[in-house]
Amino acid sequence: MTDQHHIASAFDRDLEAVQASLMKMGGLVEDNIRQAAVALKTRDLEMADAVRRADADIDALEETINMDCARILALRQPAASDLRTVLTVMKVAANLERIGDYAKNIAKRTAVLAQLQPIEGASGAVKRMAKEVRHMLSDALDAYIRRDAALANEVRHRDLEVDQMYNALFREFLTFMMEDPRNITACMHLHFIAKNIERAGDHVTSVADQVVYLATGELPEEDRPKGNSVAYDPDAFKESDE
Amino acid sequence: MKDNMEGRKLVDQMDVKFQTRDVQVYYGDTHAIKDVNVDILDKTVTAFIGPSGCGKSTFLRSLNRMNDTIPIARVEGKILLDGEDIYDPKVDPVQLRAKVGMVFQKPNPFPKSIYDNIAYGPRIHGLARNKAELDDIVEHSLRRGALWDEVKDRLQEPGTGLSGGQQQRLCIARAVATEPEVLLMDEPCSALDPIATAQVEELIDELKQNFSVVIVTHSMQQAARVSQKTAFFHLGNLVEYGDTDQIFTNPVDPRTESYITGRIG
Numbered sequence: 001m002t003d004q005h006h007i008a009s010a011f012d013r014d015l016e017a018v019q020a021s022l023m024k025m026g027g028l029v030e031d032n033i034r035q036a037a038v039a040l041k042t043r044d045l046e047m048a049d050a051v052r053r054a055d056a057d058i059d060a061l062e063e064t065i066n067m068d069c070a071r072i073l074a075l076r077q078p079a080a081s082d083l084r085t086v087l088t089v090m091k092v093a094a095n096l097e098r099i100g101d102y103a104k105n106i107a108k109r110t111a112v113l114a115q116l117q118p119i120e121g122a123s124g125a126v127k128r129m130a131k132e133v134r135h136m137l138s139d140a141l142d143a144y145i146r147r148d149a150a151l152a153n154e155v156r157h158r159d160l161e162v163d164q165m166y167n168a169l170f171r172e173f174l175t176f177m178m179e180d181p182r183n184i185t186a187c188m189h190l191h192f193i194a195k196n197i198e199r200a201g202d203h204v205t206s207v208a209d210q211v212v213y214l215a216t217g218e219l220p221e222e223d224r225p226k227g228n229s230v231a232y233d234p235d236a237f238k239e240s241d242e
Numbered sequence: 243m244k245d246n247m248e249g250r251k252l253v254d255q256m257d258v259k260f261q262t263r264d265v266q267v268y269y270g271d272t273h274a275i276k277d278v279n280v281d282i283l284d285k286t287v288t289a290f291i292g293p294s295g296c297g298k299s300t301f302l303r304s305l306n307r308m309n310d311t312i313p314i315a316r317v318e319g320k321i322l323l324d325g326e327d328i329y330d331p332k333v334d335p336v337q338l339r340a341k342v343g344m345v346f347q348k349p350n351p352f353p354k355s356i357y358d359n360i361a362y363g364p365r366i367h368g369l370a371r372n373k374a375e376l377d378d379i380v381e382h383s384l385r386r387g388a389l390w391d392e393v394k395d396r397l398q399e400p401g402t403g404l405s406g407g408q409q410q411r412l413c414i415a416r417a418v419a420t421e422p423e424v425l426l427m428d429e430p431c432s433a434l435d436p437i438a439t440a441q442v443e444e445l446i447d448e449l450k451q452n453f454s455v456v457i458v459t460h461s462m463q464q465a466a467r468v469s470q471k472t473a474f475f476h477l478g479n480l481v482e483y484g485d486t487d488q489i490f491t492n493p494v495d496p497r498t499e500s501y502i503t504g505r506i507g
Contacts, residue, residue, distance in 0.1 A: 004505040011504065077463055079490045079502045217492030 011076050015085060018068040022089050022096075025061040026141040028054060029096045030134055032103040033200065037130035039107060040193065041123040043114045051107035058100040065093040081214075088214040092144070095203040095210075099137070102196040106130075109189045116186040119176055122169070126193055129165045132158070133201045140207045144214070152211035153220065155204065162201035169194045259284040259424055259454040260305060265319035267300050267309065274300045276478045278319075282471075284423075287446060287455045289469035289486065291462055293501065296475040298458050302426050305456065306342035307335045323424070340367055343417035347429040349409030351401030351416075356393050359401040359412055360384060363420040379419055387415025388445045407438020414445060418453070425449060427457040431464065443468050462502055466490045474498045 006012045032051050039047035069090045072078060078086050136155050143151035173187040173194075212220045260282035267275035275297045282288050282305075290298040300309070307328060309315040321328050328338055340363065351359050360380045363369075370376035380397070384390040389411040393404070401412050410430060417425055427446070431439040446468050449455055459465050465472055466486060473483040474497070482489065482498045493499045 004500055006504050008504060079462065079466070080493050080499050082503045083491060 008076075011072075011082075014068070014072050014076070015082065018065055018072065018089055019085070021061055021065050021068065022093055023141065023145070025058060025065065025093060025096050026137065028058050028061070029100050029103070030137055030141075032058070032100055033130050033134045033137070036103040036106040036110070037127040040110045040113065041127050043110070043118075045111060045114055048107040048110040052104050055100050055104040059097060062093045062097040066090060084214050084217065088144075088210045091210050092207050095207045099200045099203045102200045105196050106193050109193055113186055113189050116189075117182070119173075119183060119186050119190060122172070122176075122187075122190050125165070125169055125172070126190065126197065129162060129169070129194065129197045132162055132165065133197055133204060136162070136201065136204045137207070140204055140211060143208065143211045147211075147215040149212045149215040152208040152215070155208040156212075156220065159201045159205045162198060166194050166198040257284040258282070259323065260456075261320075261322040261325070263320040263322075265301070265304065265317065265321060267297070267304055268316045268318075269300075269312070270314040274478055275304070278480045280473060280480060280483055282424075282454060282456060284454045285450055285452070286471055287450045287457060287469040288471040288473065289465035290456065290458045290473050290475060291460075291465050291501070292475035292481075294460075297478040298473075298475045299428055301475065301480075302428055302456060302458050305424070305426055306339050306344055308339075308344065310335055340420045341422050342424045342426060343420065343422035345410070345413050345417050345425065345427045345430045348433050349406060349413050351404070351409050351412050353400065353402055355398045356384075356401045356404070356412065357397040359416050360419045363416060367420055369420065383415045383419040384412075386418050386445075386449070387411045388441060388448070389415055405438070407434050407441060410434055410438065410442055411445060414442070414449075418449070422453065424454045424456065427455065429458055429460060432460060439464070462490075474501060476501070 032054050035047055035054075036051045038044065039051060069086050072086055076082070136158050139151060140155045142148070143155065170191065173191045176183045177187045209220055212218070258281045260280075262278055262280050262282075265275060265278040266273065278301060290302060292298045303309050304317050304321065305328075309317060317329060323338075323342065327333070328342075352362060354362070357380055360383050361370075361376050364376060364379045370379055381390060381394075384393060389408060392408060393399075393412075401409065404412060410433070414425075414427075414430070430446075431442050434442065443464065446455055446457065450470075457465070457468065469486045471483070472486045472489040474481045474489065474493075474495070476497050482493060482495045484494075489498060490502060493502065499505075
């Protein structure tokens with residue numbers, strides 16, 4: 001990214017405006033992840049409701065961003081780093097919108113979970129997982145602003161931790177359900193929540209991929225490490241005979 | 243994406259038409275082109291882009307020795323067409339220009355009939371033995387110029403009576419009538435409206451099946467649309483030369499980036 005200005009200053013203003021919208025969207029999504037996790041832990045239905053309402057703002061911002069990007073493409077025919085900026089903004093906005101949906105889904109399930117017997121330690125673990133994803137997102141957006149491919153790559157690798165946290169929770173919920181079938185409803189919801197956060201982590205990784213593309217012109221090639229999901233390991237839950 | 247990669251490979255394997263080595267062009271004391279080394283491929287559209295005065299037209303004109311007509315212009319270095327030095331004293335510039343045709347910014351049909359505009363070159367170069375052969379050349383060239391259907395019933399009318407876009411296609415047809423190997427175009431669309439521009443661009447795309455086309459253009463969108471290779475000139479230097487899609491998505495040199503993104507360079 002060069003620091004020079006476009007000869008057409010309106011082009012600069014358009015690009016800055018759409019990127020400011022994206023950062024605003026990113027901020028709202030970060031808030032929503034945090035609040036969804038807090039609402040889950042504290043069984044705060046009002047806060048959960050606020051998360052659901054805020055998601056509408058996130059969706060509206062995505063629509064605005066897409067329209068602004070379409071306008072820039074049509075009117076300015078951006079090239080090189082300008083083109084990569086517009087493409088990245090559109091993709092990152094789509095990722096953020098999905099992450100927002102996951103936060104909203106957590107808030108929805110919170111309303112159900114609040115009616116059920118709490119599962120010991122589960123919401124704390126979910127909250128830690130959400131915190132990790134939120135920090136990854138925050139770093140990915142910082143990497144975007146600074147066009148910092150190294151930081152973006154670091155974020156990509158941190159998704160492994162989230163995958164591992166999800167796998168640990170998966171085992172834990174399974175154990176709770178086997179111990180006492182009355183836990184099944186709550187654990188199923190908690191499992192979906194954990195899965196939502198794990199998916200949100202994947203979307204953050206995709207944001208980081210886009211930042212690498214924006215900064216270097218090429219998508220990262222090497223495969224990032226992935227935590228093998230225990231859910232797909234046929235040997236992971238064999239009843240032991242001992 | 244895969245098709246693209248394969249297409250690129252094919253381009254790389256194609257023959258080199260023009261090879262230039264350390265080319266310098268001077269106008270008197272002004273050093274207009276500095277150390278230009280470039281391989282221009284056959285059956286490929288190559289675009290020269292760059293700000294006004296960067297030397298792109300000067301370099302284009304040195305490829306068929308049009309600069310010979312400017313007394314103070316001096317060309318140094320080697321320009322090889324199919325491996326032969328075009329500035330060798332044995333080379334006849336008129337024969338060279340039959341092989342390396344040129345189309346200019348403003349359509350410049352001769353003040354003759356449409357038919358004679360096309361037939362002029364083949365006549366002086368003796369390409370037709372009789373009227374029937376000449377008729378064939380005229381029809382074939384006008385078809386290649388994507389103009390035949392529009393003018394076939396009025397070949398004896400003056401070429402200057404055509405619309406601007408038609409006149410430019412007439413000039414392109416005239417240039418291809420002598421069966422050149424390379425077609426140089428110096429901003430062929432800058433005097434045309436968008437429809438005529440699109441028609442000429444479509445024509446350029448067809449011409450690349452048979453010719454090596456080199457086009458100088460101020461429209462970066464046009465360079466991106468019609469060319470497979472792009473060369474960016476700045477202050478007489480060839481700054482960057484590469485595949486068009488690379489130049490327009492991920493240029494290497496910051497000067498290229500500044501120019502194509504419309505920043506002050």
